[in-house]
Amino acid sequence: MLLLSVGLVLFLGVHLLRVVPGVRDGLQARLGATPYKLTYTVISLVGFVLIIYGKIIAHPTPAVWDAPEWGRHLALFAVPLGIILLTSAYAPGHIRRWVRHPMLAGVVVWSGAHLLANSEASAVLLFGSFFAWSLITFIAACFRETPPPVVKGWGGDLTAIVLGLIAALIILNFHMYLFGVAVIG
Structure with missing residues (x-):
């Protein structure tokens, strides 16, 4: 490690x-x-x-705790949300305005979901580090910067959601090949 x-x-x-x-x-x-x-x-x-x-x-490393079964199921819904947030960082829209820093929020959701679903030491180190970094950076950025400007229409949001869901489906289907770990297994 x-x-x-x-x-x-x-x-x-x-x-x-x-x-x-x-x-x-x-x-x-x-x-x-x-x-x-x-x-x-x-x-x-x-x-x-x-x-x-x-x-x-x-990989594999000893388990730090017994990951709850519901953590894996929660990740199936939380990770696509995190990817949508990541995508919305590049699409001006209401999501970006409301969340202010959607890329950092997406990493918080993605890493937090993976942390709940994985208990081996290397995964805890990896996802715990990303979770702590993104949470600290998100909070600091919210205090440091003003919200993005108001946008008209929902095109950027719709684009972020569609592209985020497509990316999530691709990652879900190729997770084993990309990262060597089955999504649920």
Whole structure:
């Protein structure tokens, strides 16, 4: 689980820079905008690859608790909601206005649902880390930023819901092939 842990520290650590006041701006000022973005991207990608590889080689790990059966069933409904929220971050609409930070809210829902459905140590580390990061970042962002502007119509929302459900169905059907774990099994 060492590679998984290192990957999480790199990926989530660089994504937490916004939460600490002045750190991101200070780094950008010292490095310059383009070198900062390049460094941020490289660290994120290395962390992401280590997370994936680390989770693959850490599996199976001992259970931390007995995951409730209802947690797996709840995840079947919560994860598509999380994916819809993620999608709505890119579609101006009412969802984005109401939730303010739908990508972070989507990660909270996605990781929380996976945390309830999985009890092995590597899954608890992975989804618990993403849950804590997204919740902290969501709260900080809500205090820091104003809501997006009001939009007319429901086209962006409908697009987010349809694309989110399509993505959720694809992931549901290919979960075993993509991540090596059956959705329910």
